[in-house]
Amino acid sequence: xxxxxxxxxxxxxxxxxxxxxxxxxxxxxxxxxxxxxxxxxxxxxxxxxxxxxxxxxxxxxxxxxxxxxxxxxxxxxxxxxxxxxxxxxxxxxxxxxxxxxxxxxxxxxxxx
Amino acid sequence: xxxxxxxxxxxxxxxxxxxxxxxxxxxxxxxxxxxxxxxxxxxxxxxxxxxxxxxxxxxxxxxxxxxxxxxxxxxxxxxxxxxxxxxxxxxxxxxxxxxxxxxxxxxxxxxxxxxx
Numbered sequence: 001x002x003x004x005x006x007x008x009x010x011x012x013x014x015x016x017x018x019x020x021x022x023x024x025x026x027x028x029x030x031x032x033x034x035x036x037x038x039x040x041x042x043x044x045x046x047x048x049x050x051x052x053x054x055x056x057x058x059x060x061x062x063x064x065x066x067x068x069x070x071x072x073x074x075x076x077x078x079x080x081x082x083x084x085x086x087x088x089x090x091x092x093x094x095x096x097x098x099x100x101x102x103x104x105x106x107x108x109x110x111x112x
Numbered sequence: 113x114x115x116x117x118x119x120x121x122x123x124x125x126x127x128x129x130x131x132x133x134x135x136x137x138x139x140x141x142x143x144x145x146x147x148x149x150x151x152x153x154x155x156x157x158x159x160x161x162x163x164x165x166x167x168x169x170x171x172x173x174x175x176x177x178x179x180x181x182x183x184x185x186x187x188x189x190x191x192x193x194x195x196x197x198x199x200x201x202x203x204x205x206x207x208x209x210x211x212x213x214x215x216x217x218x219x220x221x222x223x224x225x226x227x228x
Contacts, residue, residue, distance in 0.1 A: 041220070042220055043200060043218040043219050043220040043221060044155075044200070044216075044218040046215055046216070046217075049215065059215070088152075090154055090155070092154075092155075094214070098214075099142070099143055099145065099160060099204055099214050099216075100145065100157050100160060101155075101157065101216060102157065103147075103154035103155040103156070104154050105153060105154050106152070106153065106154050108152070
């Protein structure tokens with residue numbers, strides 16, 4: 001069966017510090033991968049998606065970036081965090097050509 | 113931009129009652145999905161209904177889709193305390209030409225509280 005992991009689960013970082021969130025998927029090959037952000041009491045905002053290694057599409061201009069160094073690894077990064085980057089970050093995967101997405105447990109990021 | 117909008121924003125019912133949540137969207141879709149999110153957790157896929165379907169069942173879940181009104185409803189029958197969660201509808205748009213990547217647009221969700 002497929003599983004998706006995210007770490008860390010929670011993170012408190014000062015403004016201006018770097019960020020690296022990691023997501024890995026097990027039990028499947030060549031998945032589509034997605035990064036979402038969810039502000040408190042809000043819906044999900046799609047940040048990045050990837051259909052293959054090294055292929056990243058950005059949906060929202062911001063100080064975040066994403067990379068996919070391996071088939072089942074998706075990384076969300078920032079060089080300098082802003083207060084507005086606080087939120088709940090969710091990674092998801094889907095089978096190529098399928099509509100359903102499967103989400104990880106999320107990372108709660110607080111920028112202070 | 114927000115595609116799906118859930119209604120109501122919050123719903124509180126007694127255990128055993130039915131819960132109905134609605135979703136409206138603006139543009140044509142291939143299908144519509146419903147997801148559940150327990151507090152502080154990731155989303156869990158519940159059910160997908162295609163644009164050519166009008167009704168779909170899965171256990172205690174019943175989903176309807178009215179493409180003429182651009183709306184969907186999720187009915188949870190005989191609710192349980194464990195159904196307490198936020199429920200989101202999601203609609204799709206083709207995101208990457210030549211590759212199978214569908215971008216989902218989520219609404220803000222309906223927060224359901226089931227009181228034991």
